[in-house]
Amino acid sequence: ALIPKAIDRGFDFHHTGDDYILLTCRLVEGSHIPPFATHYIGIGGVVLTPEKELLLVREKYGVGGRPPTLKLPGGALQAGEHLGQAVEREVLEETGVKAVFESITCFRQWHGYRYGKSDIYFVGRLRPLSKEITMQADEIQECLWMPVDEFIASKDIANFNKQIVRAALESDGVVQSFIEGFGGPESREYFMPKHLIDGSGVVPFPLDPPAAS
Template sequence: MQHLNSTDNRYGGTYVSPEDLPEKKSDFAGLLFESIKIWKNHNILVVWIKIPSSRADLLPILYNLEFENHHSGNDFIMLTKKLQEEAIVPPYAKHTIGVGGLVINSENELLTIREKAHVKKYPHNWKFPGGMLDPFEHIETAAMREVFEETGVKTEFESFIGFRHHHQGQFSTSNIYAVCRLRPLTCEITIQESEIADARWFPIEEYLSDEKIGKYNKQVLTSALNCSGLESIKLPGYMSSDEDYEVFLSR
């Protein structure tokens, strides 16, 4: 009997791509069973198989052979099976990343927003505008984008202030929340009515003295007022394109 084509990786595993799958479902179980025997004889540690949504009918066969879900996208599921007891399957990403834009104008006022989703339960939660990173988006780009989307204020990046990490993120993930200091290029506020209840330029002294404002936001603001933060730099030759990475280091 024939077997499935696959591509070995440097970690002792092998990968079956959607292009390696047989056209007929009836052929898949036999080919997979035979392939597993061959992979074990060649000391392959782990098998990775990517199943596109259009071939979801193959999933029961994989589950019957004790394959496990590893991760998925909008149009595929990646499954794995350990073939050797000592095999290690690295976990899929379990973090989400959010950004906040700390924007201070020439009048020593802080740009703040209240979200519609929180305004009833937390009516005094005046926070930095921000949101979640889009796939493959840079932190500094996301911070400027989110500030503009939520408040209509255009900004430019100044420095990276810091981040908070906790384990109560969306969909049972951990979350990293990164804050960037941004310089305002405009001041007029136009809120994103679908998500934002209101926005305002909040006098900094008033913000810091307000007992209802959260401790974390106050601490971030105090830190930004007392230090310049980390600079965004590029390292010639570090990667093939400067668009592939971002690095923040002290000035």
């Protein structure tokens, strides 16, 4: 009953969270109020061994009526989570493989993804610390290592997945860093070409960044 009464008095409904409702009121006519979040953020992991074997998963359920295909492990970021932390977590959760984030190799943007919002999907390259697989059985039906040449040549792999793996193979990407004087690693991360991290203002990101508050 609160929202209709507030709207009658000039407020606009903006968005809700788990434990709050946010309404806004323009005190100056025509003033701009930024909209709520416009994008989802996700990340997938290209986990490659020195022998060029690629870690893949097949989810239990397909999308749009299509059967599930082999794809990169990954998922959505949690609130306050850095990209590297997110992809390490997703790889570990889905496959049981502990891997170290190295770089962002590419990303794509997709408008009209879900509930009228857009989606940004980052692709990170990771170095596995082991090859032992412990599959997340409630979401994943198959998890395996595949020679990357076989992956690229397969007719059963979506071209999108082939191209983002090629990007990881053929490019160094951009690496996680932070810029002195513009926020610390607890709240910000910058992705820069590796050669710019030279101690003259662009600083290497800590291996274990503090969580955002």
